[in-house]
Amino acid sequence: MYWNVHSHYSFRYGTLSPAELVQAAVRLGISRLALTDINNTTGLYEFVSECRTAGIEPVAGVEFRNGNHLCYVCLARNAEGLAEIHVFLTDYLAQHRPFPTLAPVFIHVWTIYPWTIVVSGQGGLNARSGWPDYEWVGVRARDLNRIWRYRNRLPADRLVLWQPVTFLNRAGYDLHRMLRAVQHNCLLAHLPEDAVASEQDWLVDPDRLRLRFAAYPELIKRANFLLDSCAFVFDFHTPKNRQVYTTSKADDLDLLRKLAMDGLQYRYGDRRSDGRLYRSRQKDLSQRVERELATIHECAFSAYFLMTWDLIRYARSRGFFHVGRGSGANSLVAYCLGITDVDPVELNLYFERFINPHRSSPPDFDIDFSWDNRDELLEYLFKRYGNGRVCLLATVVTFQQRAAMREFGRVLGLPKAELDELVDDPHKAEYHQAGRTLLALSKRLDGMPNYLSIHAGGVLISEERLTRYTALQPMPKGFPVCQFDMYTAEDIGFAKLDVLSQRGLGHIKEAVDWIRKNRRVVVDIHAIQAFKQDAGIREQLRRHETLGCFYIESPAMRQLIQKLGCQDYPTLVAASSVIRPGVAGSGMMRSYIERHHQPDTYRPLHPKLGELLAETYGIMVYQEDVIKVAHQFAGMNPAEADLLRRAMSGKYRSRDLFKRLVDRFWESCRAQGYSETVIGEIWRQMESFAGYSFSKAHSASFAVESYQSLYLKTYYPLEFIVAVINNGGGFYSPEFYVHEARRAGAGIEAPDINRSEWRTIIDGNTIWLGWGLVKGLERSLMEALLMERDERPFDSVEDFCLRVPVNRTQLLLLVRVGGFRRLGLSKKEVLWRAHYLTGNRPASRPYTGRSLFDQDMESALAATAPELPILTEHPLEEAFDQWDLLGFPLVSPFQLLAEEGLSPTTLPCIKASAMLEYVGRRVMMRGYQVTTKEIYAKNNGRMGFGTWLDVDGEYFDTVHFPKAWTEYPMRGRGIYRLEGLVTEEWGCPALTVSTLHRLPWQPDPRTVED
The missing domain is CATH 3.30.1900 (glyoxalase-related enzyme like fold)
Structure with missing residues (x-):
């Protein structure tokens, strides 16, 4: 009887999850149920799965609506019917058209109209002489006593019982009304009546429903007939991906084998310096390829590998770079096909982590492109x-609960200040009349x-x-x-195939292009094996000079590299995962560093754990470690271990399943005879890190890209930094990438009308900053500028104004940033001319000078312009303009510092280079703020970390414990005088700050009165 049921996938309308619907149906003894969400089938398969578990027959359908107007409900009689519904729905969604009044002619679909639409005559429904046998008219219990009034308009033999379901009780109805108000962005009191479901749209007991329709048994009979005639048979286990790439699965396997063997020769063959090693291991490598191919073929993944290879091949033909990451890097076949640059043999990555018959879910490739x-x-x-x-x-x-409280607070009409207070402190909501309602409803809405x-x-x-x-x-x-x-x-x-994007690959691609253009050198950026052995890169890592390099440029990562003494690829792979919040937050990062330096001094929590995790010193670092511990230590089977890993990584929705897996882990550990203390500590480590960890292959993929960046920064730093700036930077603002270029020997030039482009460019060892860095500058102006400049360079302000339509506001930006500085006039002279040329015109009106026709503008200006006084410029004026328009000066910020104005100190004043000499001593340092980060300490107090530049342009780091962080807060960007204790951990110094004071800047000389 229940052929019109909504789940919460009827977005901002339904209130029940598929599981809640099915559980309620089980309690009422309902054996067949149709899910008909509004204009979608998002929840269908979740609903079907829940129904199968509960022994209920599921039926698939869709309720079609135009806004608040219900058009009709369609039920799929079989899989072909569902496809018909999907085709119809897709067509109208794609064209952004309203659904028609009359449903199309379906073959395998029942269509049910609300009786109110029929009697109103919409679409001529009540004028039909005969009704198709696939169309019906739904009648609700509340309308039974009105049927006789419209008996001449209704087809008596097509009427069917109609009981929509949207909620279970009054609380569900209240939530539904709130959702509708959120959808309509209106106060609850102003919610349109037709936007809300009836209070009677709940899952009525079947016996009660039969009693309501007792006088019309044929309506009940027809409703049951509709549902009984529908069947949704679906195989969840058969792969749905494209199964054939060539002409057959056998041909796919042959092609995949040929490509893999060719790639094996390329990756390990005689062109490699260790070609002899390849020949000695050729049999083992070939056997692994064959073993992988057999599993790939068995699991119907040959076409998937080939389609991924085809995408990579096309990308390379277009000059695009990629990184294949994730567990796909565990595959030697993927490595040989060029899908990934991670060598799974080198890192002892096992293929079964990617594909195996016991895996609970299909694997996928994650491919990053620029x-x-x-x-x-x-x-x-x-x-x-x-x-x-x-x-x-x-x-x-x-x-999310907090966002839901805000949404509901708005529809209830709460003042913003009052609502902010309730959201920021939910405990206050318990003592607030509307707050209690908000809290209850938002908890129900969470997730x-x-x-x-x-x-x-x-x-x-x-x-x-x-x-x-x-x-x-x-x-x-x-x-x-x-x-x-x-x-x-x-x-x-x-x-799925994950085609992802990231700016790190944009850095690499553009850097390679600049190197080819600027240095006439062609870089093979995929020569990863050579990079791993490169002495220059090893030194770059040792000195933690990684700013700008993908994933390893943040202060925390640079410090970790320094503390580990990282100089090689395997250590960097581990560091890429150790830095993740779970490992770091559980305290295991510190243990890892200690054990890395003293591998023979630690004792594992349990001997078996030490054997399993010997590579990572008995510490769980990678996602695979969860599988190892769950399977080989706890005794769970491989499928359960993989499910646990996925659930802990946030890749599984079912909280009930997760709880069952946790219980299974504890039971299995106890069965192995481990103590509660050992089990508890192991579980604490697993729980704390698993949700944030990487697989080893994923970490290795990131490390590969890091090595590519490191190679470019080591040998072509200027081209690399230009590429970083042009691709949105990374962890830091453009100012500090410009600083890096200067450290590497570049000359930095502000934008110039005859040299600069929209993007930053490099010419030899000179970097010309791009116009895109200038705040407030319009790109359309730059396009016009570049088009004119292609014809011939500009030789004066007048020439520029004649050829480029520019208003006064934009022209002054060009002048102030120094765009005309190479034309032989001082900035103030250029500014005067810019104002004179634009005259009394509105600042936003373009001036082209075309009213002068063919006159020589410079001659006209000389004849009419008054004589100018001597215009003097202070050296700092340029820096202040740059700071205003670029966000940073092109001179050292320390040159803009005023006299300190603070009481003298007896502490030694040191620079970053001397910190290791003063470990354990109190010192004073002056630092230009680069970045700060606030965290919550273990006692829930707030503390922070800082990164700074000293007067020599070298970086140093600070630690601010809660007392200092609270008493001496940061007061915006600038140079600070920092006092504190120099500490050191594994060769990495830091200043533990006790006091800090921001130092004053010199005033802009143009604002100082004589």
Whole structure:
């Protein structure tokens, strides 16, 4: 009877999860249920899975609405019917059209109209002489006594019982109303009546429902007939990805084997310095390739590997760089195909971590490309494998409790100040009348789906047309997205391909281009094995000179590299995972550093644990360590261990499943005879780090990209830094990348109208900053400037104004930043001319000078301009203009420092280079603030860390414990006098700050009165 049921995937309408719906149905003895969410099937497969577990027959459908207006409900009689619904839904979503009044002619679908639509005559429904046998009219219990009034308009033999379900009780109804007010962005009191479901739209007891319709048994009979005639048979286990790349699976395997063996020769062959090593190990390597190929073929992944290889091949043909990361780097076949540059043999990565018959979910490749190449690569996939078989993966954005409180507070009309107070301190809400309501409803809403968005990079390439599984809907960039997320995709047998983007690869790509252009050198950036042996890179790592390099430039990472004495690839791989919040937060990072320096002095928590984790000194560092401990230490089977790893990594939705896995872990450990103390400590470590950890292959992939960046910075630092600036930088602001270029010997020039581009460029050892760094400058002006400059350079301000349409505001920006400085006039003379040329025109009105026609502007100006006094300039004026327009001066900020104005100190004043000589002593240092980070200490007090530049331009770090952090807070960017104790850990010095004071700048000389 229940053919119109909403879950919370009827976004901002439904209130119940599929599990809650099914549990309620079980309690009422309901054996068949149809999920008909509004304009989507997002929750369908989750609903089907819950129904199968509970012994309920699921039925699939969709409720079609235009805004608040219910058009009709469609039920799929079988898989073909669901595909028909998806095709119809996809078509209208893609064209952003309202759904038609009349549903299309379906073959395998029941269509049910609300009786109110029929009697109102919409679409001519009540004028039909006969009704198709696939269309019906739904009648609600509350309307039974009105049927006779409209009996001449209603087809008596097509009427069917209709009991919509949106909530279970009054609390659910209240939540539903709040959601509708959020959707309509209005006060609850102003919510339109037609926007809200009826209070009677709850899961009524079947016996009670039969009693209500006792006078109309044929309506009950027809409702049961509709549901009984529908069947949703779906195989969750059969792979849904495209199964054949060539012409057959056998041909796919042959091609994959040929490519892998060719790649084996390339990766390990005679062109390598260790070619002899390859020949001695050729048999072992070939056997591993064959073993992997057998598993790949068995698990139907040959086409998936080949499609990924094809994407990489296309990217390389276009000059795009990539990094293959994640557990896919465990595969030697992937390494041989060039999908990843991580050598799994070197790092002892086992293939089964990526693909094995026991794995609980299909694996996927994560491929990073430069941020500005990703859209072209997605377009390639859609054109290569499209025809309705390619889509982007969705993600379900959920409500969070604090955000929900704000949303609900607004619809209740609470004043902003009052609402802020309740949100910031939920305990106060318990003593506030509206606050208690907010708190209760927001807790209920926490984690509930809010809307669909796009997954960061997931792409599905299907064997069947995707409308067999989902409707597709458009997203802003034009690529269609499915209506389910990665969890559902995995559950139903899809392995996604993650086509991701990052700016680090943009750094690398552009740096290689600049090196070829500026130095006439072609760099093979994939020569990773050579980079690993490079003495220059080893030294760069040893000196932790990594600013600008992918993933290893932050202060915390630079300190870790220094503390580890990192000089090689394996240590950097470990560091990439050790730095993650879980390991660091559990205190295991410190233990790892200690054991790294003294590997023979530690005692593992348990001897067996020491054997399993010997490579990482008995510490769980990688995601694989969870699997090792769960399987080989605790005794869980491989599938359970992998499930536990996924659940702890946040890649599994079911909290109930996670709890069962945790219980299973403890039971299994106890069965092995371990003490509660040992089990508890091991679980603490697992729990604290697993949600933030990397797989070893993922860390290795990051380390590969770090090595590529390190190579470029070591041997071509100027080109590399220019590329970093042009691709959005990284951890730091552009100022400090410019500083790095200066440290590497570059001459830095402010933007110039005859030399600079929108992006920063390099010419020999001179870097010309780009116009894009100038605050407030319009790109359209720069496009016009560059177009004119291509014809011939500008030779005066007048020439510029004649040829480029520019208003006074934009012209003054160009002058103040120094754009005309190479034309033989002082800045003040240029400023005077700029004002004179624009005259009394509004500042926003462009001036082109074309009213003078063919007159020589300079002659006209000389004839009419008054004689100027001598215009003097202070050396600091340029620096203050640069600070204002670029965000930083092109001179040392210490040159802008005024007299300290603080009481003298007896402490030695030292620089960064002398810190190790003063360990254990109190000192004074002057530092220009680079970055600070606030954290919560173990006692919940706030403390901080800082990174600074000294007067020599060298970096040093500070620690601010809660007392100093509170009593001496940062007061904005600037130079500070810092006093404290110099400490040292494993060769890494830091200043533990006791006091700090910000030092005053010199005033802008133009603002100082004589």
